[in-house]
Amino acid sequence: MGGWRHIKGITVYLPKANVDTDQLIPARFMSAPRSEGYGDYLLYDQRRDAYGQLDPSFPLNTDKTPSVLIAHRNFGSGSSREAAVYALVDAGFQAVIAPSFGDIFSSNAVNNGLLPLRLDEQDHAKLVVCHKAKSDLPTAIDLDTCQLRLGSFECVFTLDETWRLKLINGWDDIDMTQQHLSSIEGYIERACNITPWAWPNGVK
Template identity: 45%
Template sequence: MNPFTTLAARACPLPLANVDTDQLVPARFLKRSRATGYGGFLLHDLRFGADGQAKSVLPLDDPRYKGAQILVARRNFGGGSSREGAVYALADFGIRCIIAPSFGDIFSSNCVMNGLLPARVKESDAEALLAHLEQFAGAAINVDLEAQRIVCGNRVYDFSIDSFFKTKLLNGWDDVDVTLSFSEEMQAFQSRDAAERPWARPIRADRGD
C-alpha cells in the first residue's frame, strides 16, 4: 500500500447525510470479481434506475467534477454493515480521501486498510467546504495528513483522525506491516522467554531435543 502524506486534487461535493454502505455499493454487486473494478457500482441505486439508465445527476456524474479524488459529505458517512466492497467502490472510482463530520467505525477501518483517508471535520466546516465546491465546481483541495489540515480556497480547516490510523496511512502499512514493525521486540521476547522458561518451548528435532 502506498503511503498517504499529502493530496492536492479536485474535490466533489456529496451533500447527503447517513450514506450507508448498502447505498455505497448494493449487496447484489458484492459477488462480482474486483478484477473488473467496483467503481461503476458506487452509489449505483442513487445514480441509476432499474433499467440501468441514469435517473438523476449526482455531482459524481457532473463533468465539472470528473477525476475528483476527494469526496466531501455530511455526517455518518459509511454507516451500516461492514462490507469492504463499499470502500472498493470508492477506491476504484478514484477517491483517495473522504471528508465528513463522522463515519461508520468499521468503514473508517476499511478505508485505512485500503489506503483511503477518512478525515473528520466539524459539521460547520463540512458545510463550508460543500458550499465552496458547489460554487466553484472543479476546485481543488489540499490535504496534509501529517499536519491534519485541509486548505480550500483561502480557508484552512483542521481535521481529526485516529492516531493509529494516521500512522498506518503515513507509512503505507497494512496489519501485517504493523506486526512486522515490532519484529525486534518480538525477537527479544522470544529470546528472553526461551532463557526464562526453557521447559515451555516445544520439542524440536532440529534443536537436538
C-alpha cells in the same frame, strides 16, 4: 499499496446523510473479482434513474475524476463490508470528508489508503459553502501538517497517528505489525527462556 502525503484533487459533494455500506456497494456485486475493479459499482442504485440509466443530476455522474468526496454524517455505517471501501478507492477517491463515519468503515478505509477525514459540524458546513460557491476549486490535504484547504476555507484536522503513518506508508494492519517484528521476536525469545515449559518444541 502505495502511500501518499499530499493530495490536491477534484472534489464532489454528496448532500446526503447516513450513506451506509449497502448503498455504497449493493451486495449483488460483491462476488465480482476485485481484479476487475469495483469503481463502477459505487453507489450503483443511487446513481441511476427508474430505467437503470445514469442520472446526469447525480453528483458522482461526471466526466471528471474526483479524488475527494465531501459527504455527511454517519458515512459508511451499516454492515462491515470492506467492498464499500474498494468501490471508493477503485473509483479514484483518496479521501472522504464528513462529520462522522462508521467505525469499521474507517478502519477498512485507512487499511486501503483512503482517508476518512472527520470535521466538526461547523467546519464541515463552512467547507460545503466554499465548495458550492466554486465547485471547480480543488481540495488540498496534507498529511504531514494535517491541514485541509479549499478556496478560502482552511483548517487543521485531527488524525490518529497510527492511521497517519499507515496512509503515508501505504501500510495495512499486517504491515504495521511487521514494524515491531524485532520486538516481537525478542519477547518470544525471553518467554522461551523464562517459561520453557510453555514452549516444549521451541520456536519454529
